Amino acid sequence: MNIKDLSDEILFTPGHTACAGCGAPPIVRNIMKIFGKDTIIYTPANCLLVFGGTYPYLAWKVPYFHEAFENTGACISGVARALRKQGKKTLVVGIAGDGGTYDIGIQALSGAAERNEDVIYICYDNEAYMNTGIQRSGSTPYGAATTTTPAGTKIPGKLDHKKDMAEIMRAHEVPYVATMSIAHQRDFLEKAKKARDVEGFRYLHIISPCPTGWRFDPSLTIEMSRKAVDSGMWTLFEAEYGEITNIYKPKKKIPVKEYLMGQGRFRHFTPEMVEELQRWVDHKWKRIYGEEP
Amino acid sequence: MYEIRFHGRGGQGGKMAAEAYALAAFLEGNYAVSFPFFGAERRGAPVKAFTRVDDKKIRIKTQVYEPDYVVVLDETLIETQDVLEGLKKDGTVIINTQRKPEEVRLSKPVKCATVDATGIALEVLGRPITNTAILGALARATGRVKIESVEQAIMEKFGARLGRESGEKNARAARMAYEQTLVGTSQGGKEFVPRPQWLPDVHEMPIGGAIGTMKTEAGLIGIGSFVENKTGDWRTFIPAIDKEKCIGCRFCWFYCPEGCISMVEGKAEVNYDYCKGCGICAHECPAKAIEMTREVKA
Amino acid sequence: MIQKLERKKMVITGDYAAAYGGMISGAEVVAAYPITPQTLIVEDFATFVNDGITDAEFIMVESEHSAMSACIAAQAAGARTFTATSSQGLALMHEMLFIAASLRLPIVMPVVNRTVAAPIGIWCEYNDSMPQRDTGWMQMSCEDNQEVLDMVIMSYKIAEHRDVLLPIMPCLDAFILSHTVEPVEAPSSDEVAQYLGKYEPVAKLDTENPMAIGTFAPPEYIQELRYHNHMAMENAKRVIREVTRDFARTFGHDYHGLIEEYRCDDADVVLITIGTVTGTAREVVDELRERGKKVGLVKLRFYRPFPREELQKIAERVGAIGVYDRAVSFGSGGPMFIETRHALYGHSIPIMNFLAGIGGRDVMKKDVEKMFEMLLEAKEGKTSKEIVWIGTRGVTP
Numbered sequence: 012m013n014i015k016d017l018s019d020e021i022l023f024t025p026g027h028t029a030c031a032g033c034g035a036p037p038i039v040r041n042i043m044k045i046f047g048k049d050t051i052i053y054t055p056a057n058c059l060l061v062f063g064g065t066y067p068y069l070a071w072k073v074p075y076f077h078e079a080f081e082n083t084g085a086c087i088s089g090v091a092r093a094l095r096k097q098g099k100k101t102l103v104v105g106i107a108g109d110g111g112t113y114d115i116g117i118q119a120l121s122g123a124a125e126r127n128e129d130v131i132y133i134c135y136d137n138e139a140y141m142n143t144g145i146q147r148s149g150s151t152p153y154g155a156a157t158t159t160t161p162a163g164t165k166i167p168g169k170l171d172h173k174k175d176m177a178e179i180m181r182a183h184e185v186p187y188v189a190t191m192s193i194a195h196q197r198d199f200l201e202k203a204k205k206a207r208d209v210e211g212f213r214y215l216h217i218i219s220p221c222p223t224g225w226r227f228d229p230s231l232t233i234e235m236s237r238k239a240v241d242s243g244m245w246t247l248f249e250a251e252y253g254e255i256t257n258i259y260k261p262k263k264k265i266p267v268k269e270y271l272m273g274q275g276r277f278r279h280f281t282p283e284m285v286e287e288l289q290r291w292v293d294h295k296w297k298r299i300y301g302e303e304p
Numbered sequence: 305m306y307e308i309r310f311h312g313r314g315g316q317g318g319k320m321a322a323e324a325y326a327l328a329a330f331l332e333g334n335y336a337v338s339f340p341f342f343g344a345e346r347r348g349a350p351v352k353a354f355t356r357v358d359d360k361k362i363r364i365k366t367q368v369y370e371p372d373y374v375v376v377l378d379e380t381l382i383e384t385q386d387v388l389e390g391l392k393k394d395g396t397v398i399i400n401t402q403r404k405p406e407e408v409r410l411s412k413p414v415k416c417a418t419v420d421a422t423g424i425a426l427e428v429l430g431r432p433i434t435n436t437a438i439l440g441a442l443a444r445a446t447g448r449v450k451i452e453s454v455e456q457a458i459m460e461k462f463g464a465r466l467g468r469e470s471g472e473k474n475a476r477a478a479r480m481a482y483e484q485t486l487v488g489t490s491q492g493g494k495e496f497v498p499r500p501q502w503l504p505d506v507h508e509m510p511i512g513g514a515i516g517t518m519k520t521e522a523g524l525i526g527i528g529s530f531v532e533n534k535t536g537d538w539r540t541f542i543p544a545i546d547k548e549k550c551i552g553c554r555f556c557w558f559y560c561p562e563g564c565i566s567m568v569e570g571k572a573e574v575n576y577d578y579c580k581g582c583g584i585c586a587h588e589c590p591a592k593a594i595e596m597t598r599e600v601k602a
Numbered sequence: 603m604i605q606k607l608e609r610k611k612m613v614i615t616g617d618y619a620a621a622y623g624g625m626i627s628g629a630e631v632v633a634a635y636p637i638t639p640q641t642l643i644v645e646d647f648a649t650f651v652n653d654g655i656t657d658a659e660f661i662m663v664e665s666e667h668s669a670m671s672a673c674i675a676a677q678a679a680g681a682r683t684f685t686a687t688s689s690q691g692l693a694l695m696h697e698m699l700f701i702a703a704s705l706r707l708p709i710v711m712p713v714v715n716r717t718v719a720a721p722i723g724i725w726c727e728y729n730d731s732m733p734q735r736d737t738g739w740m741q742m743s744c745e746d747n748q749e750v751l752d753m754v755i756m757s758y759k760i761a762e763h764r765d766v767l768l769p770i771m772p773c774l775d776a777f778i779l780s781h782t783v784e785p786v787e788a789p790s791s792d793e794v795a796q797y798l799g800k801y802e803p804v805a806k807l808d809t810e811n812p813m814a815i816g817t818f819a820p821p822e823y824i825q826e827l828r829y830h831n832h833m834a835m836e837n838a839k840r841v842i843r844e845v846t847r848d849f850a851r852t853f854g855h856d857y858h859g860l861i862e863e864y865r866c867d868d869a870d871v872v873l874i875t876i877g878t879v880t881g882t883a884r885e886v887v888d889e890l891r892e893r894g895k896k897v898g899l900v901k902l903r904f905y906r907p908f909p910r911e912e913l914q915k916i917a918e919r920v921g922a923i924g925v926y927d928r929a930v931s932f933g934s935g936g937p938m939f940i941e942t943r944h945a946l947y948g949h950s951i952p953i954m955n956f957l958a959g960i961g962g963r964d965v966m967k968k969d970v971e972k973m974f975e976m977l978l979e980a981k982e983g984k985t986s987k988e989i990v991w992i993g994t995r996g997v998t999p
């Protein structure tokens with residue numbers, strides 16, 4: 012599948028209030044072109060909730076629903092079961108941020124996955140709690156400065172590494188898990204299509220660069236996704252029932268440093284910190300590709 | 305008591321300016337409060353902040369509706385909204401612009417002070433952060449606080465966050481603005497149509513707030529209605545597509561966060577009603593067919 | 603769909619009555635999580651599903667928070683839902699209770715009243731449900747297992763009424779009802795189906811008619827919505843009175859609306875009770891009446907909406923009112939006492955609060971007798987006590 016095959020119909024309209032250059036709207040708009048009109052959307056509390064609509068206005072052109080922050084897994088389960096009772100084939104999709112997925116929402120998510128609910132769960136990962144003002148999450152990478160892990164004189168940013176959420180979801184052995192980047196158009200669209208067509212629990216995890224929180228020029232959003240993949244900070248793979256079925260390998264691996272440059276959240280990095288992050292990437296690389304980077 | 309309303313864009317530091325001014329007034333023995341309009345606006349959206357100053361404790365907790373002074377950090381805002389709304393009869397507006405007061409067109413002719421805060425900031429700070437320079441102009445135009453107090457407030461407030469050197473530079477920007485501010489009278493006559501709001505009473509309010517799509521006096525509401533929100537006025541940079549160069553690859557169409565690029569006869573076209581000027585399209589265009597320039601608003 | 607079930611008499615626990623009520627009312631989606639002493643409800647419902655008595659979707663969620671979240675979602679998608687919880691489980695749901703009520707979703711959730719830790723205990727206290735007062739849920743208490751079953755069925759009728767559209771928690775006392783068997787008469791599935799009709803939501807998630815439910819909203823809209831909830835609760839009083847009357851005609855069991863008076867007509871003093879203590883207190887009233895004491899009893903069924911008008915009428919004819927509470931609002935008094943005082947503003951009779959049975963301690967006949975004794979003293983002006991702890995070691999009532 013190619014972007015030329017995508018329809019012109021827009022199900023997430025312009026007029027939304029995301030920051031200029033936000034990575035999330037193109038993800039959402041394009042994925043909705045694949046999912047189509049017979050879709051119900053749930054969003055928990057996050058940037059997407061807020062920039063996607065302020066009463067009485069809404070960017071969504073499909074039925075839209077919000078309850079709270081930590082319960083996406085349960086909310087989409089409830090909708091899906093009611094529809095099953097009504098004999099409907101509508102796609103039920105929850106779109107949560109990394110905070111709503113890795114941290115406060117992991118319990119409801121795990122429960123829904125374990126029950127193999129017939130839903131799609133999407134995590135758009137901007138690596139912090141952006142809606143509340145850039146606080147760290149379980150997804151924030153090592154060293155990154157956030158408002159709760161500031162680059163202080165004593166503690167230089169976040170001390171812990173990013174949690175491997177996609178692996179946790181793969182361990183649930185659900186029908187489909189995929190990690191995605193919008194910069195990889197064809198891969199992105201194929202995975203979205205696959206997710207649409209598979210039955211049972213599907214988990215899509217998409218990197219969503221945030222110019223405001225990561226502090227980079229808004230024109231570089233797509234570039235950031237690309238570099239995240241090329242550096243190994245973000246890995247693209249697919250898994251079915253826990254088995255990895257497809258891994259994307261960057262043509263040329265770039266040093267982590269090249270990804271960090273240009274992002275204000277890493278500006279305070281010392282060479283040792285760069286090295287520590289590189290070590291983490293290399294370790295992951297080896298685990299995934301089975302070879303030394 | 306006097307009241308000030310600051311107009312800026314999310315991320316420009318209007319709130320910091322309002323707070324720093326309150327601190328300056330406090331340093332001169334006044335009582336001062338400052339608060340932002342708490343909205344859900346993201347970076348780039350028009351936002352407001354307020355400061356109130358008095359010689360005794362300020363008890364009122366409402367928002368400011370009839371300010372004595374209006375400060376505009378971003379010139380583009382005067383094109384899309386009536387910044388003079390509610391301004392007291394002999395009030396003053398302070399605008400960041402290269403223009404002279406007499407060249408500025410607003411809804412009414414009013415006492416107007418102008419300063420090129422962006423130019424000063426670029427010169428002194430190396431970045432177009434205007435929230436400190438504009439305070440110099442405010443001090444000059446109103447005479448309510450001494451420039452020395454503004455400098456001290458900036459050092460305290462910005463120095464604490466960004467380091468002493470940065471605090472000093474910001475104070476210098478304020479001083480320069482103070483010296484370069486022009487005071488005069490603006491032109492009037494510019495018309496603004498206020499955007500109508502849908503305000504249902506309890507009988508019209510849908511149960512549980514659930515809505516489908518409805519046409520109201522305020523336009524479309526409900527499902528798919530955000531198209532009513534023209535985000536084009538967030539923009540400071542504007543893309544121009546060279547149709548000759550465009551190869552119709554659709555990359556810009558795919559990546560544009562606003563979804564405001566459409567393909568017309570195989571060529572990309574921008575709907576400027578929504579374009580926020582992020583520059584992604586230009587950066588991603590493989591044919592280098594898109595150029596971003598600083599927008600000059602008529 | 604449920605199997606055809608005949609009218610029958612069963613000897614069942616309160617929990618079974620609750621589960622049976624949800625099932626026979628045609629709950630289509632159930633999401634629940636077990637907690638003592640509500641566990642039997644979940645287990646009984648699971649048995650109904652696994653034995654094919656109902657084809658309801660049962661979502662075995664991983665927490666009460668998710669149970670309520672899933673019920674809200676399913677109800678928003680147009681399904682009739684059912685869940686049940688207790689104590690810590692209800693506390694964990696707290697956040698979601700507001701959302702159910704504000705979205706105007708008529709969810710029915712039996713709550714088995716159990717003390718909230720610490721110390722952790724499993725016995726009856728109302729400090730789980732009563733703190734949910736301001737979430738916008740209707741809340742009522744049952745006296746016996748028949749009332750539990752009837753009330754679950756009536757709950758759907760009340761909650762789904764167009765003038766109400768609010769969620770409701772019929773409450774039953776831990777163990778005293780939940781795990782106690784007694785004879786209960788159940789209506790047939792046809793009778794219930796005819797009585798309740800189909801659930802017709804005012805708004806639902808449906809791709810053929812897309813709607814937005816729960817959008818982020820600024821202050822311009824929220825106050826009107828809150829007013830709606832306020833009015834819906836006021837309307838509920840009328841609807842509850844109508845529904846209990848109608849239920850009595852249809853099924854033969856009369857619950858008299860928001861309260862039930864027992865021997866109040868010529869009473870000098872009355873005691874307001876809630877839950878199972880009511881049954882014990884009826885005994886005491888009879889005995890005291892035999893001894894010539896003019897005492898009466900008011901069984902308060904609904905805590906939300908609160909039967910203000912009914913209590914005002916009673917206050918006009920009696921000399922003192924006592925309010926029994928099985929929970930404390932620290933810094934003030936028992937929750938029902940606070941409400942009653944508020945409802946009776948302007949009446950000059952003594953109003954006393956009796957706290958007893960806290961943490962599940964048994965409330966005995968002698969305890970209730972003590973309450974009446976003190977009320978009679980108050981009527982004579984012999985005591986001016988207001989808040990009285992009954993049966994607390996080292997504290998003189």
Ligand SMILES: Cc1ncc(C[n+]2csc(CCOP(=O)(O)OP(=O)(O)O)c2C)c(N)n1
Nearest residue numbers: 056057058080108109110111139140141142
């Ligand atoms: C129970 C609860 N705790 C905290 C919050 C406040 N809150 C709202 S959104 C949010 C962060 C969202 O972060 P994430 O899921 O990463 O999405 P993002 O905004 O970054 O896109 C928080 C902490 C809440 N709404 N509910």
Ligand code: SF4
Nearest residue numbers: 029030033058141221
């Ligand atoms: S803060 Fe980041 S994620 Fe949120 S709208 Fe702005 S750019 Fe997007």
Ligand code: SF4
Nearest residue numbers: 560579580582583585
């Ligand atoms: S600059 Fe380009 S990508 Fe950005 S909003 Fe405007 S048209 Fe879209």
Ligand code: SF4
Nearest residue numbers: 550551553554556589
């Ligand atoms: S990215 Fe460039 S070449 Fe491709 S469609 Fe857009 S303007 Fe044309």
